[in-house]
Amino acid sequence: MTDAPNGPRDVTVIQHPLVQHKLTLMRQKATSTGEFRRLAREISLLMAYELTRDLPLETAAIETPLEPMQAPILSGKKLCIVSILRAGDGLMEGMLDLVPSARVGHIGLYRDPETLVPVEYYLKLPDDVSERLVIVVDPMLATGHSAAAALARLKQAGAEQLRFACLLAAPQGVDVVTSAHPDVPVFTCSVDRELDEHAYIRPGLGDAGDRLYGTK
Ligand SMILES: O=P(O)(O)OC[C@H]1O[C@H](OP(=O)(O)OP(=O)(O)O)[C@H](O)[C@@H]1O
Numbered sequence: 607m608t609d610a611p612n613g614p615r616d617v618t619v620i621q622h623p624l625v626q627h628k629l630t631l632m633r634q635k636a637t638s639t640g641e642f643r644r645l646a647r648e649i650s651l652l653m654a655y656e657l658t659r660d661l662p663l664e665t666a667a668i669e670t671p672l673e674p675m676q677a678p679i680l681s682g683k684k685l686c687i688v689s690i691l692r693a694g695d696g697l698m699e700g701m702l703d704l705v706p707s708a709r710v711g712h713i714g715l716y717r718d719p720e721t722l723v724p725v726e727y728y729l730k731l732p733d734d735v736s737e738r739l740v741i742v743v744d745p746m747l748a749t750g751h752s753a754a755a756a757l758a759r760l761k762q763a764g765a766e767q768l769r770f771a772c773l774l775a776a777p778q779g780v781d782v783v784t785s786a787h788p789d790v791p792v793f794t795c796s797v798d799r800e801l802d803e804h805a806y807i808r809p810g811l812g813d814a815g816d817r818l819y820g821t822k
C-alpha cells in the first residue's frame with residue numbers, strides 16, 4: 607500500500623505467512639492470556655525482521671578461524687525501541703530478542719474512553735534518542751491519536767528518524783498517522799475493516815492491553 611488520495615504514504619502490511627498465522631491465533635477469543643503474550647513476543651520478533659530489512663551495511667575486516675575476510679556489518683544509526691505503555695510492552699520483548707543491544711524508551715499514554723484523546727502520564731527516553739533509529743511499538747492503531755501524539759512527543763524530544771509498528775490498524779488510524787507524520791513509515795500486520803462506535807478495531811482482537819495482562 608503506497609498510494610492514497612492525499613498523496614503517497616509509506617505503509618507496509620507484513621504478509622509473511624507465520625505473521626499472518628500467529629495474528630489469526632491472537633484474534634481468537636479462546637486464546638488465553640499466556641498464549642496471547644507468547645504469540646505477541648513471537649510475532650514481534652518477525653516484525654522486527656521486516657522493520658530492519660533495509661538497514662545499511664558496510665564491510666569490515668575480520669578473521670575467521672581459517673582466513674581474513676571482508677564481512678558485512680551494520681553501519682547506520684543504532685536502534686531505540688519505544689513502547690507506548692502499556693500494550694506496547696507486549697511487542698517489546700520479541701524485538702529485543704532480535705536486537706538485544708537496542709536502547710529502550712517508554713511513553714505512557716492512555717486513551718480517555720469518553721473523549722478518545724490520548725493522555726500522557728510517563729516519558730523516559732535514552733539521552734541519545736536523536737542519534738538513533740527509533741521504532742515505536744503499540745499493538746493497536748485505532749483512531750491514530752495515541753500514535754500521532756507519541757510520534758510528536760518523540761520528535762519534540764529530538765528523535766529524527768522514526769518508524770511505527772503495530773499489529774492491527776484501522777483505515778482511519780493509518781490516515782491520521784501518515785497525514786500527521788508523512789516522514790514515518792508505518793508497519794502493520796493487517797489493516798482491518800473499520801472502527802466501531804467505541805473506536806475499537808473490527809474485526810480486531812479486542813483490547814490488546816487487557817488480553818496481554820488479563821485485566822478483564
Ligand atoms: O489509536 P487510538 O484510538 O489512540 O487507540 C490505540 C491505543 O489504545 C490502546 O491503549 P489503551 O488506551 O487501551 O491503553 P493500555 O495500553 O494501557 O491498555 C492501544 O494500545 C493504543 O495505545
Ligand SMILES: O=c1cc[nH]c(=O)[nH]1
Nearest residue numbers: 748806807812813814
Ligand atoms: O481495538 C482496539 C482499539 C484500541 N485499543 C485496543 O486495545 N483495541
Ligand SMILES: [Mg+2]
Nearest residue numbers: 813814815816
Ligand atoms: Mg487497553
